[in-house]
Amino acid sequence: MVFARHGEGVGGDLAALLSQVHPVFMLPPIAASWFGSMLAGEFSLALGAVHMTAIFAAVYTAHLKDGYVDFYLRGEDSDHPLSEPGCKRALAGASALFFVCLAALWYPVDAWAALLTLPTWLIAYHHAPQLDTNPITTTTGYPAGIALAILGGFYVQVGTLEPIALAFSLVFLVLLSGVKVIDDGQDYEYDRSIEKRTVAVALGPARARSAAYGLMVLALALVVGFALLRVFPPETTLAVLAFGVVAAISRRADPEVATMLLVRGAYVFLALLLAAVWFRPL
Template identity: 40%
Template sequence: MRGGIDALLAYVRPAFMFPAVGMSAYGGALAPAPAFEWPIAALHAGTVGLALFVAHLRDGYVDGHLREEETPRLSVAAFRRSIWAGSAGVVALSGLLAALSGIVPALSTVALLALALLHAPYLDRHPVTVTVDYPVGIGIALIGGHAAQATVPATAAAVAALFVGLLAGIKVGIDRLDEPFDRSIGKRTLPVAFGPERADRIAAGLFLLTAAGTVGVGLSGTAGFLPVTPAPAVGAAFVPAACLLATARLAPERAVRVQMALTYAFAALLFLSACDSGCAGIAVVEGSLDVLGQGGLDALARAIGG
């Protein structure tokens, strides 16, 4: 029994799950503070995490038993039961989301489940879909997290689209690292299908489009088309530009590490651009600082007093 649980938990992969769960919270944090509800945010984020877990189980089943590319940790029957149970859990939680928060956040988690079940052995065999399915999932998680709290504005949709573009460019670089192995198993990523050099040019194009789109969001704020603060949005355009430079100048592995680190700056700058003083994220930060500040004062008073 213990071995079966350990084998199941081996498919909980935080490196892939946390970004999607974090983007759900990120989307919720962009909502107006009066509309934000912690239980709804946790429900959506948890459902996103469960959908990612189903994806990892599905990958393990396909790669281990159908393709024989790795040693499976579970039997065929155990994989199938776990995938069905996880899928049923996502559907049930999506139904709860629909009842509590509306159809859009529920559809977002159902869409993530569909991506989870289709990634292997279907989406991961085509150069386009294997490049964009995870970035699209990140964008869906962001929009769904926001929709769980409030109506999705054009700003949140624009931010989600920019993340999709940036992450798709980075995904090309990640696939370049795996190009020899992917070629050996017939996995048609962009580097396999078009060669590393042409794949780099495609990644550069994605970064250029993302940089242009980010500047466009900032200019839309200047023109009054979107309720964003222009300076942070325009500043965020340096991230895809720097990612392009890393692709051109650095070794592939180092370029990917640099690009992944830069995504945090991208997220922070877009958040500052899209989140005004009335959004939930600012309210949470201010509340936390107030609590920490008061706690620090109380601790200081106790230290002085005795």
């Protein structure tokens, strides 16, 4: 077997590799890439597809590295579908795909297109074991990847950055950081036992939860402010209302249910923002 610890042949290897594809966490960065492309107003399908593939490769790298570190280095997981050599081969393959995409962006656009995309892989590869031990980087790593996906998706289409792209990336960085704090609260007891410094461990569950909802409120206020300043289309305020309702309901739930609600609320939030931008000319 080239990749798998369990199973046999090509089927076992394929199953092991696919086990590291987590749609719930992969779809938002890919959608953010397309969102950035659509914000630009001009849309090259080829460039959008290359950037999207680069983002996929970066997130897949993060999942591979996280699983490798948690099972083979930290001993936190009870099992892992990939063998240790298989993890390293898969990491090399995903990273190679990312850098091929980077070259494919550099040549037709410019060096800045590649430089705006490169940090997504750096965050992904170093998430474990470097970035996931600090409250700030543990919380902001994934949201920063989303923000960079928006910026990169925008830049590869038009070769520049404009206020609307910067504003949307800031909104998602703040909003998803709040969601991530709630998500980390699910593992508070375990993280505390291994001295993993999430925000919940650093501040305590109650204060961390308050900080998380404070970040989400700030993000929604930013959307309203940018709409008033005409940076965003006025219809984006509908996304604020929708996510606000979900967030209010989640306040009464435990961290697991709250995370489930907020993640789905974030999907709705993105979809409504996308619709507002798409129909802006109307």
